[in-house]
Amino acid sequence: xxxxxxxxxxxxxxxxxxxxxxxxxxxxxxxxxxxxxxxxxxxxxxxxxxxxxxxxxxxxxxxxxxxxxxxxxxxxxxxxxxxxxxxxxxxxxxxxxxxxxxxxxxxxxxxxxxxxxxxxxxxxxxxxxxxxxxxxxxxxxxxxxxxxxxxxxxxxxxxxxxxxxxxxxxxxxxxxx
Numbered sequence: 001x002x003x004x005x006x007x008x009x010x011x012x013x014x015x016x017x018x019x020x021x022x023x024x025x026x027x028x029x030x031x032x033x034x035x036x037x038x039x040x041x042x043x044x045x046x047x048x049x050x051x052x053x054x055x056x057x058x059x060x061x062x063x064x065x066x067x068x069x070x071x072x073x074x075x076x077x078x079x080x081x082x083x084x085x086x087x088x089x090x091x092x093x094x095x096x097x098x099x100x101x102x103x104x105x106x107x108x109x110x111x112x113x114x115x116x117x118x119x120x121x122x123x124x125x126x127x128x129x130x131x132x133x134x135x136x137x138x139x140x141x142x143x144x145x146x147x148x149x150x151x152x153x154x155x156x157x158x159x160x161x162x163x164x165x166x167x168x169x170x171x172x173x174x175x176x177x
Contacts, residue, residue: 074114
């Protein structure tokens with residue numbers, strides 16, 4: 001299975017990155033292919049709401065920035081993993097810009113191979129996930145019709161704990177084509 005992980009953390013060695021690494025180790029150990037895109041290292045502008053993708057562009061965004069790399073990986077992705085620290089009850093702003101640009105990738109239909117989605121979230125407090133979960137359910141499970149493979153969270157002292165990292169590695173290892 002081809003898995004695309006969108007890492008919305010600006011910290012290269014932070015909690016979110018460590019959670020992704022554990023997930024990736026488990027998934028690749030089980031024979032899955034995992035691409036991780038560090039969104040915060042990319043130049044991805046927000047959606048212009050110009051409707052080019054839904055009119056003249058036939059699904060192609062008028063902006064030609066680093067989002068093109070994400071679009072290319074989405075074409076072959078069978079599973080999408082949204083990973084982010086929680087900022088003000090939601091995902092990072094950089095990742096939000098990327099997700100807003102899915103507007104063109106989902107037109108006239110979602111990427112044909114994409115069937116599954118999961119979310120990995122890190123926060124300082126257990127009661128911070130509502131905004132991110134609302135987006136995950138509405139944007140990915142409902143609108144795109146993806147199967148929910150799970151939401152994995154770590155907060156406070158759970159971040160970087162061996163127990164949480166093992167949970168994510170086990171999740172990755174459990175994935176089947």
